[in-house]
Amino acid sequence: MIKAEWFYWLVGLSFLVMAGQMVTDRGNPKRFGTGAFWGLVGAGFIYSSWVVTKRAPAEPLGVAVLVMAALAGFGCTGRGTPRTTTPKERAASAARLGNKLFLPALTIPAVAMACAIGVKHLSFGGQPVLQEGSETILGLGIGAVVALVVGMVLLREKRLSVPVESGRTMLEAMGWAMLLPQMLATLGTIFQVSGVGGQVGKLATALLPKDSLYVAVVVYCVGMFAFTLIMGNAFAAFPVMTAAVGWPVLIGYFHGNPAAVLALGMLCGFCGTLVTPMAANFNIVPAALLELKDQYGPIKAQLPTAGVLLGCNIVIMALFAF
Numbered sequence: 389m390i391k392a393e394w395f396y397w398l399v400g401l402s403f404l405v406m407a408g409q410m411v412t413d414r415g416n417p418k419r420f421g422t423g424a425f426w427g428l429v430g431a432g433f434i435y436s437s438w439v440v441t442k443r444a445p446a447e448p449l450g451v452a453v454l455v456m457a458a459l460a461g462f463g464c465t466g467r468g469t470p471r472t473t474t475p476k477e478r479a480a481s482a483a484r485l486g487n488k489l490f491l492p493a494l495t496i497p498a499v500a501m502a503c504a505i506g507v508k509h510l511s512f513g514g515q516p517v518l519q520e521g522s523e524t525i526l527g528l529g530i531g532a533v534v535a536l537v538v539g540m541v542l543l544r545e546k547r548l549s550v551p552v553e554s555g556r557t558m559l560e561a562m563g564w565a566m567l568l569p570q571m572l573a574t575l576g577t578i579f580q581v582s583g584v585g586g587q588v589g590k591l592a593t594a595l596l597p598k599d600s601l602y603v604a605v606v607v608y609c610v611g612m613f614a615f616t617l618i619m620g621n622a623f624a625a626f627p628v629m630t631a632a633v634g635w636p637v638l639i640g641y642f643h644g645n646p647a648a649v650l651a652l653g654m655l656c657g658f659c660g661t662l663v664t665p666m667a668a669n670f671n672i673v674p675a676a677l678l679e680l681k682d683q684y685g686p687i688k689a690q691l692p693t694a695g696v697l698l699g700c701n702i703v704i705m706a707l708f709a710f
Contacts, residue, residue: 389519392522400431401434404431409553421459425459429567503527504523568621575621591632605709609652609653612660620661638710644709648709665684
């Protein structure tokens with residue numbers, strides 16, 4: 389049986405290898421801080437699997453997070469010397485391959501779907517091939533490995549060190565911001581445990597006009613948008629606003645369809661993701677990778693779409709979720 393922790397170990401090992409490359413890169417004046425930061429990330433992926441199974445204490449992970457925050461906050465990380473092809477070489481390769489360049493990227497969702505739908509039902513020796521409950525994450529991991537092979541075959545690359553080096557260059561280009569989605573998603577859980585959602589719920593209940601469904605819909609949807617804008621991640625905003633308004637008011641009081649209300653609420657949060665400077669995957673990373681002169685360029689381009697989609701989600705929820 390293929391276990392989910394094997395995938396996390398592979399991710400951690402990848403980070404550790406790239407951290408080793410960073411430390412040996414004398415072109416990076418902050419090579420030791422950069423290597424330590426990403427090395428702790430890799431070690432965390434491996435060590436955390438034992439924490440989940442109660443075979444190791446969680447305190448070292450907390451210390452590692454604090455050290456990582458210090459390394460990033462005090463500017464101890466930096467970029468090394470990128471070892472990549474020239475713009476002319478990349479243009480020639482793109483012209484030669486054309487749309488085939490999309491094959492590795494399309495391989496990942498295709499394999500992930502195949503694992504989640506088909507492979508999950510297969511068994512060997514009386515045990516499922518994939519660990520039960522982890523078929524999707526394992527499909528993502530297997531898809532990434534298959535995509536790596538497809539990419540190397542497509543580009544006729546025989547050295548595994550080349551894609552690893554490219555990954556290291558991308559890590560350094562994105563920096564600590566790459567971890568923002570993971571950190572902010574955790575923040576939502578912390579807020580929920582600390583009772584922030586309950587307090588927001590009391591405030592919203594006190595201010596909402598009684599029996600005003602449409603006002604409640606607007607408050608929930610705009611609240612998801614605003615909290616995502618502040619917290620940088622819809623997954624962080626979701627437990628707060630759902631505990632405050634979504635579940636007790638829209639579902640409990642107005643008897644809304646749970647699936648429709650919560651799905652549309654998340655979509656409203658995703659609208660906030662498009663316009664928050666804290667959303668690494670949508671806003672910070674594109675600006676860094678494309679070396680845009682305006683770091684807020686993606687936000688400015690996505691703002692009109694976010695506004696229109698937020699309005700559409702509000703209307704759809706009000707008309708069809710109750």
